[in-house]
Amino acid sequence: MILVNEPLLDGNEKKYLVECIDTGWISSEGPFIKAFEEKMAAAVGRKYGIAVSNGSVAIDAAIVALGIGKGDEVIMPSFTIISCAAAVVRAGAKPVLVDSDPLTWNMDIDQVEAKITSKTKAIMVVHIYGLPVDMDPIFALAEKHGLKIIEDAAEIHGQTYKGRPAGSLGDISTFSFYPNKHITTGEGGMIMTDDEALANKCRSLRNLCFIPEKRFYHEELGFNFRMTNMQAALGLAQLERLDEFVVKKRRMGEQYTSLLQGVTGIQLPLEKTPYAENIYWVYGIVLNDDIPFDALEAMKRLGAEKIGTRPFFWPMHEQPVFHKMGLFVNEKYPVAERMARRGFYVPSGLALKSEQIDTVSAAVKKMLSK
Numbered sequence: 001m002i003l004v005n006e007p008l009l010d011g012n013e014k015k016y017l018v019e020c021i022d023t024g025w026i027s028s029e030g031p032f033i034k035a036f037e038e039k040m041a042a043a044v045g046r047k048y049g050i051a052v053s054n055g056s057v058a059i060d061a062a063i064v065a066l067g068i069g070k071g072d073e074v075i076m077p078s079f080t081i082i083s084c085a086a087a088v089v090r091a092g093a094k095p096v097l098v099d100s101d102p103l104t105w106n107m108d109i110d111q112v113e114a115k116i117t118s119k120t121k122a123i124m125v126v127h128i129y130g131l132p133v134d135m136d137p138i139f140a141l142a143e144k145h146g147l148k149i150i151e152d153a154a155e156i157h158g159q160t161y162k163g164r165p166a167g168s169l170g171d172i173s174t175f176s177f178y179p180n181k182h183i184t185t186g187e188g189g190m191i192m193t194d195d196e197a198l199a200n201k202c203r204s205l206r207n208l209c210f211i212p213e214k215r216f217y218h219e220e221l222g223f224n225f226r227m228t229n230m231q232a233a234l235g236l237a238q239l240e241r242l243d244e245f246v247v248k249k250r251r252m253g254e255q256y257t258s259l260l261q262g263v264t265g266i267q268l269p270l271e272k273t274p275y276a277e278n279i280y281w282v283y284g285i286v287l288n289d290d291i292p293f294d295a296l297e298a299m300k301r302l303g304a305e306k307i308g309t310r311p312f313f314w315p316m317h318e319q320p321v322f323h324k325m326g327l328f329v330n331e332k333y334p335v336a337e338r339m340a341r342r343g344f345y346v347p348s349g350l351a352l353k354s355e356q357i358d359t360v361s362a363a364v365k366k367m368l369s370k
């Protein structure tokens with residue numbers, strides 16, 4: 001079986017983990033946390049990094065830290081992971097959706113302004129599958145309407161937008177270090193900002209809003225979103241290789257494209273846009289409408305050839321859990337709907353070998369030639 005994702009853990013990961021065991025620092029107290037936060041902040045060009053237990057809760061904390069709550073609205077793409085909308089809903093606010101661009105698969109920035117109301121507090125941009133959102137129009141809208149920008153950078157470590165690091169573009173940004181991301185801590189995430197007050201707020205929220213001078217006395221409700229020293233040890237070792245990993249991902253994406261270019265019936269990821277070159281977090285494929293089967297069937301057929309795949313995101317406006325809350329009922333975002341039904345991705349992990357990319361590409365071609 002060629003797995004859809006296999007991480008690469010052959011740097012200093014083991015050495016740093018053994019250090020945690022040998023020194024006894026296995027909780028969220030321990031030197032690797034601070035080192036990882038500082039190195040990550042330096043890599044992204046941000047002042048503050050707050051390590052948390054995963055990328056989803058990083059968004060929860062960011063929303064709460066910005067003071068977004070009841071009566072507020074946050075504009076975001078329908079085509080994303082549920083973590084984005086869930087954080088807004090849990091805070092008591094309302095996600096307001098836009099459709100996607102059919103070529104970049106990112107939010108359609110031309111649809112954002114029409115969704116801004118007097119209740120809008122923020123725009124949540126989510127960089128999808130390896131290409132950043134075109135940020136300049138978003139910056140202009142945020143400025144014009146006095147909105148915050150929340151940047152979900154979970155899929156885009158090491159990417160840039162017009163030369164600026166992804167993750168440095170929002171008022172607050174969030175990363176995930178799940179094993180399929182460019183760098184992993186097993187489970188883990190980070191909130192990043194240049195705003196000291198926001199950073200302090202996130203640090204407090206992460207640790208149950210304990211007050212240092214008065215332990216077990218609380219003025220606000222927080223969470224236990226702490227990352228362990230062991231996770232940070234992995235993260236530090238991974239971060240040492242981020243540049244190398246991005247080069248490798250680009251090479252993998254380029255190999256897939258060179259093998260699949262010109263195959264009829266499929267749409268491949270864009271190699272570049274005027275503002276960025278793809279880093280192929282995952283290598284996505286969208287079936288054209290004239291292919292007589294959908295993504296689910298394609299994944300089944302590739303599975304029979306021992307090739308792991310994953311479907312594209314299922315849009316937020318088609319989630320039963322939100323319909324039950326009365327959200328997004330009868331809303332339509334045709335591009336996101338089509339991507340969900342026609343899109344899937346092929347093995348894209350950092351441990352994937354060149355011969356395996358050949359095998360996967362041959363299987364995709366065979367499936368389409370029948």
Ligand SMILES: *Cc1c(COP(=O)(O)O)cnc(C)c1O
Pocket residue numbers: 054055056057080081083084126127152154155175176177178187188189
């Ligand atoms: C992976 C991912 C997350 C969630 O990260 P977890 O660490 O799995 O909770 C959030 N947003 C996007 C866009 C992601 O791809």
